[in-house]
Amino acid sequence: MDDTNVVEVSTTIDSGSELGRHVWIRAASRLQNVQLGNDCFVGFKCDLKFVSIGNSSMLATGVQCLGIAQSPIRIGANAWLGAKVTVKAGVTIGAGAVVAAGALVVSDIPPDAVAVGRPARVIAYRNVVEDGSPSPERVLAKVRERARQGMPSLLDRASLSVARLKTLNPDTQTWDISEDTLIDAELRGGASVEIARDCILIGRSARLGGMSQLGGIDIGTGASLGEGIVIEAAGGVTIGDFSELGARVTVVTSSHDHSFRSLPWEEAPVRIGSRCVIGEGAIIVGPLSIGDGAVIKPYSVVIRDVLENTVVNGVVQLMEIQE
Template sequence: MTKTLVDPQVTIKRSKISPNNTWVRTYSCVDNSVIGENVFIGFKCNLNYAVIGKRTQIANSCTILGQKRNNIVISDDVWLGAAVTIAPGVHIGEGAVIGAGTYVVNDVSPYSIIVGNPGKFIKTRKIVSNKKLSNSLFLKKIRKLFQKYPPKFEGGFANYTGLPIPQSLEVGKGTVISGRKSTAFPNGGFQFGKRITIKNNCILEGAGGLSIGENTTIDCNTIIITTSHDYKLLSLPQTNEEVVIDDNVRIGKNAIILPGVHLSKGMYIPDESIVFKNSTVKNRGEQL
């Protein structure tokens, strides 16, 4: 019996996925690829002609599109942040960390930390624990959770909260709303104000807690993240930080809101921005 979990509405073609504790999330597509054990592939990822090593963690909306004679190879114990894009032929070395929104065009040395567009070396990852990641126990809990609170796909979007979406919330097609309060995520779940518009193909991940004020608009392809990993540990344990969005906020297309961010009343976040918890707003092409 496979221990791997593939969510509903995932497309897998001509690929080999390990049966051991790998998880592929909704609206992702895996084609012509080989996926190792204990791998996580987030919502709305697109992989083609890719070889993914053991224990690699691939966050939401990553684009890993190799070519038939120009595969992408990602080694063991790598972490790709949200909305990372990797060019054909790139080889990412063991234990590397690629920051959210990064476009990787060159090979990455083992244990390097890379950010920006194009991606540039920032520093070497210092490992303080050699314990390796396993999804086994976590996926057992997730399966039980899905049995009790199965995901819903009414209205053309994915609802993983286990609760009805408020009628005052306008949600676009292809959007994912995921996360709830649990023993693993004591601060998890959503607080929604009135008159909120979330447009097409967004990802709102509320396991760490997400509060959105009234009269707020979130434009297409925006990603809001409330969980991360401690990259100093090889096992990449999850960390959680609440995101708070006050009233009358406007978030542009293709934005990334990282854990711990607080967007004050009336803020406007431009298209293609990445927002850090110290309230720094940068274009996704800028270096940190």
């Protein structure tokens, strides 16, 4: 493998795949017959099959590109696919296109289009400042250096033991954390928190090398995280006392300014109040606040504030169109 690339633990890449340079593939992703250009990013738990991806394209957590040999998927350069986007076989996504979190793409998306929904539809076109293409290259140097220094790293499963996590994060001493987790995060909060198996939690504040002063995860007393949850807390996550996050919930606290070709990073903090219930498979995309006692229905995509003691389905239901 090219030594400019970073491929994190629990990721599988078959012999039919080819990677360019300065590629970052995050933990627990699967690549089968994938041609990936230079300077690309692939988020956590992505499933990519029979797809070609152009230079400087970025795929967020949980993206599924479900191509087949007879009907591959093509994604142009500089494209951005949000969390848990699903792309069906035979689809072409044009260069510079932006596809919103949770979208289901069943037909071609033109270059520089902004698409949302299930099925995805074009709602606008980007008018961008041509300031250069996005690349994870600078961040990759920091990732490799962190691993070399023996710090917690998603390049080394042994560095992420629960015992070490609790040493580095004193507030977690009473937490029940599955050993089958991947946690490289600054954790704070109350007592008796439960974190189930197969979760991925990342994010630190600027004082510990993160990107934002708000970075890290603050979890209140008695809160619980179900299995398979992904929390990306570079922009900061707060979860209130006795709140429950169901299995396979995704929380994203990073955004990108689509008015620039380089897609500069922006913090997008998420605050979940006390005694909230976040249903299985929901996607929470900051910046937003969910009020105390709110209930988010399963498979909802939530992109704006939720009032306390309300029940919401989000802007779209991920299960409304399934084969």
